Amino acid sequence: MAECKACGKRGLFLPLNRDSLCGECAVHVPRDIARRAQIAKESMALVEKTANLDTMISRLDLAREQMSVLLTYEQRGIPTTTPPPSRLLAELGRSRGQIIRNGIEAMVTAALAKSGVVSTQRTAMSIAEKALVQLREFGGKTDDPGAMNALEARLAGFIHDRQLEGHLDAARKAEFKGLPKKAIDAYQEALYLLRADRIDDGVQAQQISEIEEKLKRLGGHSG
Numbered sequence: 022m023a024e025c026k027a028c029g030k031r032g033l034f035l036p037l038n039r040d041s042l043c044g045e046c047a048v049h050v051p052r053d054i055a056r057r058a059q060i061a062k063e064s065m066a067l068v069e070k071t072a073n074l075d076t077m078i079s080r081l082d083l084a085r086e087q088m089s090v091l092l093t094y095e096q097r098g099i100p101t102t103t104p105p106p107s108r109l110l111a112e113l114g115r116s117r118g119q120i121i122r123n124g125i126e127a128m129v130t131a132a133l134a135k136s137g138v139v140s141t142q143r144t145a146m147s148i149a150e151k152a153l154v155q156l157r158e159f160g161g162k163t164d165d166p167g168a169m170n171a172l173e174a175r176l177a178g179f180i181h182d183r184q185l186e187g188h189l190d191a192a193r194k195a196e197f198k199g200l201p202k203k204a205i206d207a208y209q210e211a212l213y214l215l216r217a218d219r220i221d222d223g224v225q226a227q228q229i230s231e232i233e234e235k236l237k238r239l240g241g242h243s244g
Contacts, residue, residue, distance in 0.1 A: 025043035054094060057091055058139075118165070189211050192235070
């Protein structure tokens with residue numbers, strides 16, 4: 022008995038085409054396959070071009086969704102795409118984490134480059150902090166947590182250095198203007214940052230010593 026591979030309709034005299042599809046399915050199934058294949062193709066093309074991580078991940082998921090539907094056709098023996106959906110899905114499964122990792126690395130590199138040319142410490146930190154939020158949001162979707170941890174440390178270190186430089190700039194300006202109280206406050210903020218961070222104080226011993234000397238000269242306390 023003839024049976025349509027798509028809808029399962031059966032009949033002794035049911036007319037089927039060469040792909041074993043009934044008249045109705047012979048019309049809409051090829052159209053559906055072509056449409057889904059095109060959406061998947063366009064989505065992957067956009068993934069390669071975009072620098073927006075939200076767009077990248079949503080398009081990866083959309084492509085996978087379309088390929089999964091195409092896989093159901095393939096499993097029924099209905100011709101679909103070349104390469105077949107099963108192969109495309111396997112390749113996407115292997116590469117998805119790496120694609121996202123590359124996107125995050127590019128985002129971090131761009132953020133740090135932009136932070137290096139802006140006019141204020143506050144703006145530089147804002148750019149880096151935004152990148153850090155994105156990294157923490159999407160880093161778990163990659164295939165290399167070690168690389169993500171390294172990038173996070175890189176961003177956190179940049180933010181730390183900008184914060185420290187901001188306090189020291191404020192202190193130096195206050196000294197220049199003859200405002201010792203403001204200078205002391207700013208130096209104490211810098212000292213607190215160095216002592217409270219996760220970096221071994223031994224690594225920062227020279228900076229800590231220099232700030233303590235500044236505070237001593239200005240008549241402030243260093244804790």
